[in-house]
Ligand SMILES: Nc1ncnc2c1ncn2[C@@H]1O[C@H](COP(=O)(O)OP(=O)(O)OP(=O)(O)O)[C@@H](O)[C@H]1O
């Protein structure tokens with residue numbers, strides 16, 4: 361009778377409870393993450409309390425993010441979900457670097473622009489495009505020269521990268537090649553790679569000839585995708601760069617060119633006080649090469665001040681810790697969406713992020729869309745089982761059998 365909720369206590373014992381014994385009856389040990397702001401987005405359901413997780417990354421000290429997980433754990437899927445939410449709830453621009461050609465259905469459905477860069481496509485971006493308000497505290501040309509050095513490093517550099525003499529020559533030629541355009545900034549005066557190539561050829565040093573020859577395949581040879589004036593609309597609110605068909609050789613260069621385009625957009629948006637979200641899928645491709653890695657680290661260090669919100673998506677945590685430089689990315693990401701992890705990676709992450717064994721269990725053999733969310737100093741286990749009967753699911757899935765079903769319909 362005393363147990364029933366009748367308010368009738370027939371046991372004549374009363375006693376005080378100490379804090380620890382009270383705690384047994386009051387299991388309020390979960391941490392919540394629910395922000396009310398207009399731009400708070402959905403990231404799943406708290407696995408402990410079943411409350412919604414609503415988060416605005418812009419409120420973090422730095423909004424840089426990482427999505428980590430084994431293949432098929434739902435990395436790209438959660439990126440797409442965030443993109444869809446952010447398209448509907450915020451005014452931010454979205455740029456996607458898509459090496460697997462899987463974002464197109466979503467982007468097209470949101471009336472975005474998919475730019476397909478491949479040796480056979482007729483969509484061209486000119487890596488030499490110079491935006492005169494590229495940066496207001498630095499000269500646009502220096503930044504561009506920096507970018508072209510990275511590009512050449514990828515093309516020419518062997519194991520040790522570019523030699524000092526080679527760097528000097530490239531820098532000299534870059535400054536020369538923009539003379540015409542700077543004097544008369546009309547689009548048709550924009551130089552292309554071929555102009556740079558010709559200038560290199562006309563230099564006296566034998567190093568210049570060496571660089572020119574290395575560049576040749578990208579100018580007159582079979583890899584000349586990037587030797588054209590730009591002809592795509594990069595001003596849409598959602599732009600997806602599909603670089604799947606670039607082939608192994610061109611992929612890294614493609615990613616670098618895309619990053620340069622991203623800087624352009626961030627610069628324009630900064631003046632308009634608008635945020636730019638940048639998603640880099642398969643980021644480990646970029647981290648392997650010293651130059652692209654350096655360029656990515658740069659984004660992680662400086663994007664915030666420009667109103668940029670980068671998100672890196674990768675399977676391999678080890679690639680994120682491959683060098684002191686690259687570790688910066690990891691250390692400068694206040695938002696980490698961690699899905700199922702492979703054994704080795706789990707240990708590394710536990711050490712780096714100070715996760716307890718219990719917390720680790722949420723990323724051990726977890727299902728798709730389940731894991732741990734790091735938001736600043738808050739760590740939460742989340743579950744996000746996206747309803748499969750929705751149109752949104754159908755345009756976001758990458759499961760071969762589900763894609764086949766879609767085609768059959
Ligand atoms: N939150 C979720 N709810 C329901 N299904 C999901 C969820 N996340 C992922 N999936 C399913 O798992 C599939 C694989 O997810 P996704 O394409 O994101 O994998 P990935 O981690 O990006 O893998 P890869 O490293 O191979 O690119 C999706 O196509 C989808 O069907």
Ligand SMILES: [Mg+2]
Nearest residue numbers: 435436437641
């Ligand atoms: Mg993926």
